[in-house]
Amino acid sequence: MQRTLGTCYYPEHWPEEIWHKDATRMAELGLTWVRIGEFSWSRIEPTPGELNWTWLDRAIDTLVSAGLKIVLGTPTATPARWMADRYPDMFAVDQDGKLRGFGSRRHYCFSHEGYRTECRRIVTLIAERYGRGSRIAAWQTDNEYGCHDTVLSYSSAARAAFTRWLEARYDSDIAALNHAWGNVFWSMDYERFDQICLPNLTVTEPNPAHVQAFRRFSSDQVVTFNRDQVEILRAHSDAPIAHNYMGRVTDFDHYKVGNDLEIASWDSYPLGFLEDRVGASAENQRRYARQGDPDFQAFHHDLYRAVGHGRWWVMEQQPGPVNWAPYNPAPLPGMVRFWTWEAFAHGAEAVCYFRWRQAPFAQEQLHAGLLRPDSAEAPAFSEAQQVAEELINAPAVAPSQAPVALIFDYDAEWAWQVQPHGQGLSYFDLVLEHYRALRRAGLSVDIVPPTLRHFDGYSLILAPGLMHLEDGLRTALAAAESQVLYGPRTGARDADFNIPTDPLPPALADLDICIAAVESLRPDMPVPLAEGKGAVTGYLETLDGPAEGLIHAENGPRVAVAANKSVYCAGWLDSAGLDHLIATLCTRAGLATRRMPAGIRVRQTGTEEFWFNHLDEPVETEVGVLPPAGVLRRPLAG
Secondary structure, eight states: OOOEEEEEOOGGGSOGGGHHHHHHHHHHHTOOEEEEOTTOHHHHOSBTTBOOOHHHHHHHHHHHHTTOEEEEEOOTTSOOHHHHHHOTTOSOBOTTSOBOOSSSSOOSOTTOHHHHHHHHHHHHHHHHHHSSSSSEEEEEOSSOTTTTTOSOOOSHHHHHHHHHHHHHHTTTOHHHHHHHHTTTGGGOOOSSGGGOOOSOSOSSOOOHHHHHHHHHHHHHHHHHHHHHHHHHHHHHOOSOEEEEEETTOOSSOHHHHHTTOSEEEEEEOHHHHHHHTSOOOHHHHHHTTTTOOTTHHHHHHHHHHHHTTTOEEEEEEOOSOOSSSSSOOOOOTTHHHHHHHHHHHTTOSEEEESOSBOOSSSTTTTOOOSBOTTSOBOHHHHHHHHHHHHHTTSOOOOOOOOSEEEEOOHHHHHHHHHOOSSTTOOHHHHHHHHHHHHHHTTOOEEEEOTTOOOOTTOSEEEETTOSSOOHHHHHHHHHOSSEEEEOSSTTOSOTTSOOOOSSOTBOOTTOOOEEEEEEEOOTTOOEEBGGGOOEEEEEEEEEESOOEEEEEBTTSOEEEEEETTEEEEOEEEOHHHHHHHHHHHHHHHTOOOOOOOTTEEEEEOSSEEEEEEOSSSOEEETTEEEOTTOEEEEEOOO
8 A cells, every 4th residue: 555645734724715726736735634623513513403514524625626535524522512511411521520621622431322322423423424425535433532631531420321331241240249359358348230320439449340440431432432423434435434532541442443444543743752752761762852762662663554454544643833732843854754654654555644724723733733823934844745756756654564563452551551560560561661671672563452362473572561361361371482572460360450369460371480478568668680781660569389480689689580372571671671571582583773873763664664753863874874863664575
């Protein structure tokens, strides 16, 4: 499939007399796609039942006439003011019991049945009007599920839906729920399902089984909300359907949403995320302030390739300073081109820049576009133009399986959030740190879901931190031909958040060990590894059993053990320790590695190898000197 470019456009924001000029400039720039409509409910339906399609008809006709392909968004992320008047209880309620109101976006609770009915109605009307014919080339459902912490709602609607969800999960057997949750503790037994409140506003911490159940329920609400729209669109259109996910938004299971879609997409904001979500040190925030983290974007590219079953886009690519991060610097010259090629190197079919023109009003006035508010070219315009020219002779996307699989599990992310056991300990960070170490070793990585059951072709599989190791995955990993890394906290809880006791975790077939004790470590009390090869930080388990020690602490205890194809690491290692672990694993797996200079990353597709310099200075590499923000593409032999 050919690589393509696009942009996000809001015809309702601009005088109609400039639409044609905008469309012509987009096409001349080399753009293929234009996304519209995802925030337009009040313009489509200004008052209840009063439908105004004519402006959208004309906008679509103008863009299509210029040769552009339309991605039409459903407008359910921004219900109109009259909707809030009709359903004053449709808003989400935060963990502190505060009602979230009208005045921005994403102002709804996924569990509110009245709002869900309205969403099905408006999506049906849009699908009936635009679903047939060729004018709409793709769809987007809603916009950025979960952004602004909008998945977890503690509303009365959520409580009623949670009650129904629990009754279905436990077959209407309240005794089964009490037993599964261990409600004998602190006299928490329930007589009826309708007695169960939401797990907030408790005197001290709620039962972790209760919280984990609520997290799963909340995720399922997103899945079914999205599925409602997909089923309607599919009934009226053959065009593929996408959703645009966000970076480090993990409050719902993206794999389950993705199972109902043809395309996964995500919104990539490297500079905003560096300050807002990466968790980078102050030193790295300065070092990469104008480039973005070397691994955070790539991690999400690989994650959404898995969510989309191979088909994925960047629906929104940062083109300049944004408005919402703690600090909002301009990108280094060349970075917009760099980020675009980085996405293509990881298999993106399309990269769409957000937005076409900077808005002169409302909340995103300081968010750059390809054009300034006066329609003059912004700095990103020429970089997008350069990529468009480079794509003319570029080969089609040629995906290939990476040698390494890294499992990412949303359920494990919730479990660690529910019970981190130490301040700042996060499953997301644990997996990301393993990903970084693989990339520092010059390896390409496939992120895979925990539902994968066949690992053919992988030399190495990493499964760190899977607190509940589901039986099917446990069996599949045991049967894999690959080297497999487990731990820490692998299999530490069952599906209802209980510690298995017969046998104790991790209960892995190859490894005769059990977790005898666990501790979380103060940041200023790391446990050094033997031979100065790094340290354990954050979390450490004590291992019982005769398994062979692979990595030891300086004072003697085993930190990693091995038997046959299985390796268990009982500690959260720092970067040096992870580099040592990855090197050891790759030697066992027969995988060649190459130590990447700081800021340099490499990625292979089926036909090309890409080298990226994330630094603001030139770097000498084995393939030559890479300039600042440099991208090197070279064909693979054979």
